[in-house]
Amino acid sequence: MNTEVPGGDQPDTGLDDPPADGFVLRMLLGSQLRRLREAADITADQAGYEIRASRSKISRMETGRVGFKVRDVDDLLTFYGVTDEEARSRFLYLAKESSRPDWWTQYSDILPDWFENYLGLESASTTIRTFEIQFVHGLFQTEDYARAVTRLGHQSAPAEEIERRVGLRIKRQDLLARANPPRIWSVMDEAVLRRPVGGAAVMRAQLHHLIEVAKLPQVTLQVVPFARGGHAGASGTFAVLRFEEQYLPDVVYIEQLTGAVYLEARSDVEHYLEVMDQLSGEALTPADTARFIERAANEI
């Protein structure tokens, strides 16, 4: 990503300080604006002049670090020669959406920025493909399981904070009940089913919950059993998020201990997509997965 230092040629007004919400939409919108600008052979200086702003503001818009004014986007689209009304209105819609406050702002005290960004991605996507090697995916966790996982990550946190974190995770699952929810296609290693996080009773309930979740029409679960030997997912847990708009690239999300990596360059994304495809082909079918989870629940 372009990380040009802001404040080059014109003083900043301070109005552009990024609100945390909608980061990903801004990032996606910004990367498309950059693509259009470059395709039109226009420099950041020229684009900045067109909207009465600095080159650095264009740079910050294109990397999603500032909010968009709909008028600016409108002017830039015209300047870049985008005349198709449908394309223009999609862009303007995204620009508007990206400045809307999100439900998770009430949790901002416990949410690191990088995860807040992920929530934006998650709720804007139409398809989420995930590969899990350790824990059940956050969207599928029971409250007790989520509490056990949270305690593992925040050993010294007071009980009240743990409960707020669990609350956030459960609230996030509203996504599954939303009208027009994203499709979630999750492949998990058998280890996810076998590791009794929170003890046998919690894990058994979690597995029964997984069986129920798998019945939702927009959810697909697949397990890669130990018996399949080594598999393509040696890289660990990751997610690929896809968006409705044809011109928006897939985004790969990889969570780390103190932050997260977002990949959107096609060559990077394609590598992960390839691993995901291969895993999906190697894993048990959804029907066999349901039976497999049932068996795992009985064996705890």
Next chain:
Amino acid sequence: MTSDDAAAPGSGTDGRAEPPPFDTSKAHQARMYDYLLGGKDNYAADRAVITAVLDIYPDMAFTARANRAFLGRVIRHLAGEAGIRQYLDIGTGIPTAGNTHQVAQEIAPESRVVYVDYDPVVLAHARALLTSDEAGATEYIDADLRDTGTILTQAAELLDFSKPVAVTLISILHALPDADDPHAIVAKIMAAVPPGSYLGISHAGSDLLNPEMVNSLEDAWRGKIQQQITWRTREQVLRFFAGTDLIEPGLVRVEEWRPDPGTSDTRRSAYWAGVGRKR
């Protein structure tokens, strides 16, 4: 119902082939088609071949879209006027908008659709994305078109072969060389369904492009694609419909088969298409 375990290699009665290895270094027909339709499930090698193809034959993109639209019109006709409630969709490909069961179940929610593909990764996409209306059902079979025994045995778990079935072979038969005797394969499948069943086919037509263009296309993708393409003449494609009566307008270019009113496009596809009703 069907499981991966049940489809172990060698379990078929005739011509069971190993599934293709997952390979993104060579273009794949399902992924090239996905790219032409504006999908995102394709890789650099797929896009490179399509870019070369479009240089030679710019209307390939039109052909892909016209072929997709043909599938929609066929299923709408079969589910509507013809009253068909069972479908055997062989060569499913990567799901996109307006898949067989969606079109059929929109008209008749109780419609049952069996999807067949020989590529486990393509079929994994189908299983994840082609989920049925509650009133109907979808099932998925990992099988090569040449393995008619496996296809018919497993399809019989969901479909009632004493009632009419619509068999669709959309843009797949040209993946079989003459050595595989695709006409005999189609005949075997159609022998298993009762009179009043339907057969829908679209197929690359060697007599729809000039021979030099066909040669240039083959040069462009030689060694770079996983499936070979056998172009066939109208007469060869017509023979697939043996034992059926072609419904109006017969075997025509894919965009000319009962076009939606108001459709006018000067471009021409390179696919033959038709629907026959079994006698």
